[in-house]
Amino acid sequence: MAYYIGRRLLLMIPTLIVISFIIFVIIQLPPGDYLESYVAELESQGESVDPAQIAALRHQYGLDEPFLIQYTTWATGMLHGDFGYSFEYGLPVTDVVGDRLFLTVIVSLFTIVFTWLIAFPIGMYTATHQYSWGDYGLTLLGFLGLATPNFLLALVMLYFANVTFGISIGGLMDPEYLDAQWSWDKLMSILQHLWIPVIVIGTSGTAAMIRRLRANLLDELHKPYVVTARAKGVPPFRLLVKYPLRVSLNFFVADVGSMLPSIISGAEIVAVVLSLPTTGPILISALQSQDMYLAGSFLMFLALLTVIGVLVSDIALALLDPRIRLEGGRM
DSSP states (O other): OHHHHHHHHHHHHHHHHHHHHHHHHHHHOSSSOHHHHHHHHHHHTTOOOOHHHHHHHHHHTTTTSOHHHHHHHHHHHHHTTOOOEETTTTEEHHHHHHHHHHHHHHHHHHHHHHHHHHHHHHHHHHHHTTTSHHHHHHHHHHHHHHHSOHHHHHHHHHHHHHHHSOOOOOSSSOGGGSSSOOOHHHHHHHHHHTHHHHHHHHHHHHHHHHHHHHHHHHHHHTSHHHHHHHHTTOOHHHHHHHTHHHHHTHHHHHTHHHHHHHHHHOOHHHHHHTTOOSHHHHHHHHHHHTOHHHHHHHHHHHHHHHHHHHHHHHHHHHHHOTTOOSSOOOO
16 A cells, blocks of 8 residues: 555656646647737727836746746746746735635535535435435436536526525625635624535535435445345345445545545636635636636646545545455455
């Protein structure tokens, strides 16, 4: 196990180097850069632009350097905690992210907990009560959850909250706490507003997880070892939890690789619709405005979390399921 983990950690280094190069190539692919877009926007508004000032800014931020030099400067800076400068916000990338990263983690973690708390009991019930009225009803709700886009559900909830109750459910806290320092009152305001985005974001994920858990459990419940254990008089709940459910959890653990980056990225479209101060809208804005260092740093962080998540899921799968072996050997 230790050899496997060490080998995987060493492989992460060239993997991240290749990913960082690909990310930098992608964010450089659109023609021009942020300064050219900024100049075009000013000229469209009829304002004059000083070419000398633009040239000075381009030299200051290294945009006039060759591609490889720009990449090397950006990549080596990240090793020292310098993720570059955001042109749109006029601040270092670390300052732009600020509290938004923390709020994104809160929303995502609560969404994951909500998804698991709802999906596990429903998935177990529908699998053990196949073709019952409860199975049909919950299956119908699951299909509705899968078919309804998150942003559409957010728009519907915004409309009915405004028309029926005359209130706005957008945002993640009361307006007076937006620029305030962290306090107990601000935290309580966040918790009071948190349930709407958690339900909206978690709906489709919950529905998909129910269907997958039901399918995996049904497959395991019809295997010979379950029939044998049932014939030997093993209590139904103990039989379900100790054997089939444990094997059916493999895909939950395998999802860790995609779950970690989703904690940071959040649901971008839902965040825009509900005006959530999370990292999703910043990433979309950075990509639209060609704020290369802000967008590149986000994508690089997501790649790092993905690589770490895959490693964690592989190790957890080996611990959960003894049939999975991380290292080869003679039988």
